Amino acid sequence: MTDSLTLPPPALAPRVPGPAGLPRLLPATGTVPVDLRAHLARHGSLRYAGAPGRLAAEAAAAGLTGRGGAAFPVARKLAAAAEARPAPLVAGNGAEGEPASSKDRSLLWISPHLVLDGLQLAAEAAGSGTAVLYVQRNQRLNSQLAQAIAERAAAGIDAVRVDLVPAPDRFLAGEESALVSRLTGKPARPAYRPVRGLPRLAPGQAALVQNVETLAHLALIARYGAAWFRLAGTQAEPGSMLVTLHLADGRTSVTEVPLGIGLADLLGLDTVATGPGGDIVPSAGGPVRAVLVGGYHGAWLPAAEAARLPLANAALRPLGAAVGAGVVAALPADRCGLAETARVARYLALESAGQCGPCFNGLPRIAAALDHLAGPRPDQRARADLERWAGLVTGRGACHHPDGSVRFIRSALRVFAVEAGLHERGRCTGTDPRPFLPLPAGRPASDADWS
């Protein structure tokens, strides 16, 4: 595990009209952690809800949805947690297994007290006596968080004890049932969950799991109210969100934006300069061929199309994409989209938990076929095989890893269809062989890598 904590610098919020009050979760600039004193000076003391159901009602009025990728309505989870007997364990999910996302660890490093406030509020709403913060094994981040927790305990702010639980550095470590598995002392592998509802820690013991960014928003909603929260974002998708941007020149940043902001604004895409029918869009970081929205379980969009779209599920879902955990990456025009996707597909295959036959058999084969298609003069049987395998893995795993991976790969085959045609004739538009999308080194080898 790496000890260094490289955080992309938070960018100034892009041009946002009106008094939306951004940034909310992060300070205006910089990566310097906000200590307890500064936190209390800016936001005032933690405002507990005071009565069961109040926080859920406020979250419902605010329309807050989960910021971990699934966008599940927070009020429903809180209500279910309040009804569960005995009181569920509350867990803040900061695992952030998605390699292209840095927003959660940035938030935990810079504004831990917002997350910890939210954790206390969730615990109050659920009626639980303990809370857990699930974070990757980064020494600096963990000692920072431990210090923040101790500071609050000394100041008597927290009603409920908070334990830090280490998350393995796996793509699936943040999956809800994998987190719950890890909390029971087993490796962080997803579990089969035939019944929807709060995940079970043990027979009769449920868990309330929320992404750390979601908790931070809760902490602010409790102070400033639902109407304030709705000042940013759209009617259907209110509020702000942290996004991890990957610009075409390789710069990465974490920034807080209102939902519904144009992808063109996010990436600095110059739609005016794009010729009619052109597929390369110039941007602040260089010419862009395609945009990846939603991370490695998200989808590719052609740059020209992406430039006309907002960061909102209402517009993205019909196109097979989603906001997800807020990863937006611009693929430079000099990179081959198929090769990049093949690299990621291989990573996704190796990150299979190895539990479900269709997944650990199908994803590696799909990755190998895509690798073949990303090379020169591929055999077209690879394409047919890939489609067959994609159909075989969808919906047949315990979790959504096969489904999300197939969505990502299918979007690449759609968006880079022209590229695929060129490869058949032995050509490729990619002139820069350097990898672009971030992937961790090393691969899991034993159970210890999942613990």
Next chain:
Amino acid sequence: MTGITHTTALWYASRATGVVTMLLLTAVLLLGILVNRQGRLPGLPAFAVTGLHRNVSLLAVAFLAIHVITAIVDPYVTIGLAAAVLPFISGYKPFWLGLGAISLDLIAALIVTSLARARMSRRAWRGIHWLAYAAWPLAVVHSIGSSSDGRGGLVLGVLVGCVLAVAAALAWRLSRAAREIPRAGRAAAALSHMSARKADLS
């Protein structure tokens, strides 16, 4: 006791059904090992292995019941009904019979939990099923100690055969398990298998 000649039909019936039960229990254990490692019986479908394992176990229980009842009813030896399930309280060879009683208790647990499989957690059912590896050796030792001619002859021959068969099956099971790819490596194994195939094709 060894000086007395037991000529009752009940006594012979108990001994004979005891030997048959031992053979059937051995078959059940071998079939169970086969099921676990997804082994196949030549010419038979997969469900035949699981089906035989269950049906032979029920047959074994039937013979076990006759073995126990004939022993209890036999007037020449003092074995009460309670001694069949509570160890070490029989009048006749309490220690060796007691081991049989323990084995019977474990077998009862295996049968009952297997009939009620759908109603219990997988983990609990598997945990109890492991007791088979305690029930079978107890039955073997019970057989050796209880039979008056167990130190020689046909019965001993049968028991030795059973032990050898189970030892061989266990060795096979352990070697298969050792070669099984752990979960963390399964996707990687499939990936390198694909690369190897690609290398062959190109």
Next chain:
Amino acid sequence: MEKRLRVNPVACAGHGACAELLPELISLDEWGYPIVADQPVPHGLRREARRAVGNCPALALSLARVA
């Protein structure tokens, strides 16, 4: 009351006994794992379905009541 077959994909080890006992509703993919038809179990096949469930060595197959 509808009943549907469900496979626990984590428990399933690809024994394949289920597909042999209920080929009308269960087939095996190219790796030996069950593909269950997305339809309720017809009454005429209920007995075979229960047999398939009972024969699964991994306890991976179940019959679920669906509203």
